[in-house]
Amino acid sequence: MNPNRFGHFVAIDWSGAAGERHKGIAVAMATRGDAAPHLVRPAHRWSRQDVLDWLLTALPDDALVGMDLGISLPFADKGTFFPGWPDSPPDAHALWALVDELCADDTHLSVGAFVDHPHASAHFRRHGGREGASFGGGEGRFRVTEAAQRRMGCRPYSNFNLVGAAQVGKSSLTGMRLLNRLDRRIPVWPVDPLPPRGPVLCEIYTTIAAMAAGRAPGRSKMRDAAALDTALAALGSAPSGFGGVLDDHTCDALATAAWLRRVAHDPRLWSPRELTAQIAQTEGWTFGAT
Structure with missing residues (x-):
């Protein structure tokens, strides 16, 4: 792993809720160094299509993007996604x-x-x-x-x-x-191999980032600037600049962007011991899960 492979670190808190625009979607970005991550389009109520369009038209070329969702379904336990369905996809x-x-x-x-x-x-x-x-x-x-x-x-x-x-x-x-509509224009690790350059998207679980910042798994959600700044400090980041009450989606995205910046260059996280070629192509993996 080239230590300068990534220069921008994006965390997207995602939503599967009904409707077009969602309070539960937040996009945050950190850059090299220790400056506080910032919200992308902070006053905007994102739609899922907005996120797709932003990824395809505005994403920096050296970005690592983490999306808080599961990029696939269980496969290894049954040897298929949907046992008994002849059209169950192979990967x-x-x-x-x-x-x-x-x-x-x-x-x-x-x-x-x-x-x-x-x-x-x-x-x-x-x-x-x-x-x-x-x-x-x-x-x-x-x-x-x-x-x-x-x-x-x-x-x-x-x-x-x-x-x-x-x-x-x-x-x-x-x-x-x-992910399907990205049409491989942005590789999705580890379903796609990690390329030597260009942006990469991966699955994240914001609880892992919160734990790295010192929060307990059952108390991973942050809902005020004081808690967020404590987490950012633990992740080597300057404070957020916010004050008072914040929603947990904003806190998750900002803290996870700082976490991605801190750990993205750790080669161990790109080679989990249980990640085989078949698991990579079928189930994928959560970046940071070891």
């Missing part, structure tokens, strides 16, 4: 294409058509007590990277779970539509 790129294709008529990069699809729906836990026959019961299926997160003290949710305030299933599926 992450094909999964993204399938989700985007089936949801072509869903506006705002939403995914209602996919989670209601007669074959796909059998694998998801949905609202209204609707649990597909192939969901698996309990907490559902997990990726290898999520098992690694658990060993670190995190409590990830299955991407097949679409129920509850902390679920990440819809965020992940809407994110897959964005």
